[in-house]
Amino acid sequence: MTTPVSLLFTPVAVIFDMDGLMLDSERAIIGCLADAARELGHDLPDVLWLSMVGHSEAVCRHLLDEAVGETQRDLILQRSHVLYDAVVAAGVPHRPGILAMLDFLQARGIPRAVATSTRRPLALKKLEASGLLSRFDAVCTSSDVEHPKPAPDVYLLAARSLGADPTRCLVLEDSPTGVRAALAAGMYPIQIPDLLEPDDAVRALGHLILPSLDDARLLLEQRLAAHADI
The missing domain is CATH 3.40.50.1000 (HAD superfamily/HAD-like)
Structure with missing residues (x-):
């Protein structure tokens, strides 16, 4: 200090x-979200992912709604959950x-x-x-x-x-x-x-x-x- x-x-x-x-886990979470978004054709800015840090799932869903719309938001979240489950299973x-x-x-x-x-x-x-x-x-x-x-x-x-x-x-x-x-x-x-x-x-x-x-x-x-x- x-x-x-x-x-x-x-x-x-x-x-x-x-x-x-x-x-x-914050790096892992936003990394999985960004990877899922890219897989679906959305190259979203880092500032969006950082704005989700520390917030509830409802806030994060709203931020994604504003960026890509509800349908794509659901697809991104579904894919990111699969990616993140593998990270969690291995031990964050x-x-x-x-x-x-x-x-x-x-x-x-x-x-x-x-x-x-x-x-x-x-x-x-x-x-x-x-x-x-x-x-x-x-x-x-x-x-x-x-x-x-x-x-x-x-x-x-x-x-x-x-x-x-x-x-x-x-x-x-x-x-x-x-x-x-x-x-x-x-x-x-x-x-x-x-x-x-x-x-x-x-x-x-x-x-x-x-x-x-x-x-x-x-x-x-x-x-x-x-x-x-x-």
Whole structure:
């Protein structure tokens, strides 16, 4: 880390986004979408795929509707699901630092939950195939709430599932949409950007932005060490 920062509170629980934060799946998802579109004769710009990062399936479908129309959208999604299923079955690669973070939290008995915009069946399949499912006390998905991120619903559900006060939960996120959801839930988010670098509007939210999960773990280690006897 290039500038000294510190964690301002001791969390009672840590809640994780999934895609782009724990799993290197954002690249795989948009890669499968782009490949499917090209197979069907649509060479769509990268900015379209990047605009889908962190958003719900409904938002992504709407963006595709605007780009190619409903009929072609359905064909692209059907083909991309086939391509992505093969990626998931093989196990989506981990993002750097996730195993060390989970080991650290588990060793200290700090509860952990997933809060993802992915639908429940696919989320569970991805976590299981990547060997991460057993590392969490709760998994909360867009299937389980009425409103997806950036609404706070899935984060509030995760806190309830852990029996934790939302204001004492640390959230780890990669996307601006997820950060806004965590802030709306009254939680303390740390953003570790993946495909989307924070713009001025995102930085103005005032949350902590770090280069990696390892940096976040070091901050947490320092906080716990400094307050071990309090």
